[in-house]
Amino acid sequence: MRTSLTASHVFYRKYDYPLPLIVRAAGPYLFDEHGKRYLDGSGGAMVCNIGHGVGAIADAIADQARSVAYINGTAFTSPPVEALADLLTTKAPPGLDRAYFLSSGSEAVEAALKLARHYHVASGEPQRRYVIAQTPGYHGNTLLALAASARTSYRTVFDPWLLDVLMIDAPYPYRRTLDEHAPASALEAAILAAGPENVAAFIAEPIGGSSTGASVPPPGYFAHVREICDRYGVLFVCDEVLTGAGRTGTYFAIEHFRDAAGQTVVPDILTMGKGLNGGYAPLSAFLTREAIVERIRASGANFMHAQTYSHHPLSAAAALAVQRYIDENALVERARTLGAVLGATLQRMRKTLPSDAAAIVGDIRGIGMLWALEFVADRTTRAPFPRADHFAERFVETAKRLGLVLWPNTGHAGGDGDLVMIAPPFTITPAQIDELVGLLREAIIATVTGRGQA
Numbered sequence: 001m002r003t004s005l006t007a008s009h010v011f012y013r014k015y016d017y018p019l020p021l022i023v024r025a026a027g028p029y030l031f032d033e034h035g036k037r038y039l040d041g042s043g044g045a046m047v048c049n050i051g052h053g054v055g056a057i058a059d060a061i062a063d064q065a066r067s068v069a070y071i072n073g074t075a076f077t078s079p080p081v082e083a084l085a086d087l088l089t090t091k092a093p094p095g096l097d098r099a100y101f102l103s104s105g106s107e108a109v110e111a112a113l114k115l116a117r118h119y120h121v122a123s124g125e126p127q128r129r130y131v132i133a134q135t136p137g138y139h140g141n142t143l144l145a146l147a148a149s150a151r152t153s154y155r156t157v158f159d160p161w162l163l164d165v166l167m168i169d170a171p172y173p174y175r176r177t178l179d180e181h182a183p184a185s186a187l188e189a190a191i192l193a194a195g196p197e198n199v200a201a202f203i204a205e206p207i208g209g210s211s212t213g214a215s216v217p218p219p220g221y222f223a224h225v226r227e228i229c230d231r232y233g234v235l236f237v238c239d240e241v242l243t244g245a246g247r248t249g250t251y252f253a254i255e256h257f258r259d260a261a262g263q264t265v266v267p268d269i270l271t272m273g274k275g276l277n278g279g280y281a282p283l284s285a286f287l288t289r290e291a292i293v294e295r296i297r298a299s300g301a302n303f304m305h306a307q308t309y310s311h312h313p314l315s316a317a318a319a320l321a322v323q324r325y326i327d328e329n330a331l332v333e334r335a336r337t338l339g340a341v342l343g344a345t346l347q348r349m350r351k352t353l354p355s356d357a358a359a360i361v362g363d364i365r366g367i368g369m370l371w372a373l374e375f376v377a378d379r380t381t382r383a384p385f386p387r388a389d390h391f392a393e394r395f396v397e398t399a400k401r402l403g404l405v406l407w408p409n410t411g412h413a414g415g416d417g418d419l420v421m422i423a424p425p426f427t428i429t430p431a432q433i434d435e436l437v438g439l440l441r442e443a444i445i446a447t448v449t450g451r452g453q454a
């Protein structure tokens, strides 16, 4: 098999190193062609919530491929699509009773924002065009989703093509002091500055993904966001592409946020991806209110967003089997309880680091099975390493050489900044958590001492 950079015909996303050829995966482990074992400590890109190689999912996919693999989602519907929509709308915050299916998280975000705009046009407010998003924040790589993403390195080349999305500060306690309402008040200020009659939607991750490394907003934040959006007729799009399907220890991360009456804050549109399909077949979704769909229908229009692979039966069958597996094995609960064990093990490990290694671990934070380590050049001032050091990239390459897969992120501290996400499958065992944290410790020490260099 040709995997060297010059011999392969694959256009790899990064072309400065050869990629291991993975030939088998089981539970939290990947195996390459030489039999080397990797512990998948981030479930790829925070995707593999139930682990690899689950036979029940393979069976469901095979059965669906034999019966109906594909139909045109505009002309027909199918049993797995209907059943998955029933299941997700039952789990969703009350009132989110329609589900629309696509393939990737970016597509779900793109479609969710288009839905918000279409709703306003159908409501006789075609001037509502602005989207407000958060910085740091990430919503995807297609052009509208990218315009809503404060990730400079992804944006620079395409800048002339990106719409003008307004940005407010994301809740990021490690790098900003904040009270319950300050960031949400920034939302109100942005709406007023743009003119409330011109604003279509506010999009936010309920708990930070890789952009703010598992940062949790203060408890009252989203109730305040909801109030402000209601006050100005702005739709609240909650991006649960990374957090949905149990990652933070509740089925949806927005469930961590309650209003004054103790009720879950309900967004107008909620996006899902990653954990929805657990990596078994590409599938994303957005959920929304019947009233929003009805407004568009009453205007005499259909929702103007169609894609060849929307409402795909095979992908829906895979996702349905993944979600049933999560339910049958109480995996959301497991993400909550074992996630706490993972967090405690990470904090204990920090205390065992030699002083030069401990000095660069600025923060360890997280919730459920979503954790992050933020690396710093100076723990007192929280000053980041200069970006030119590529600390996070060197760290994950070192970890990979040691047999541990993690997800890096950079640029969140004013262009600099290095963090790493730890987000294993919910099925990980306590012994495998110890193995993961042990390898992570080794990787920190090796990167600091330079032993991690290729």
Ligand code: PLP
Pocket (backbone or CB within 6 Å): 045, 104, 105, 106, 107, 109, 138, 139, 140, 141, 205, 209, 210, 239, 240, 241, 242, 273, 274
């Ligand atoms: N939204 C969030 C919060 C994400 O974390 C991501 C991907 O990391 C996306 C959207 C985009 O999803 P995808 O990469 O599947 O297009």
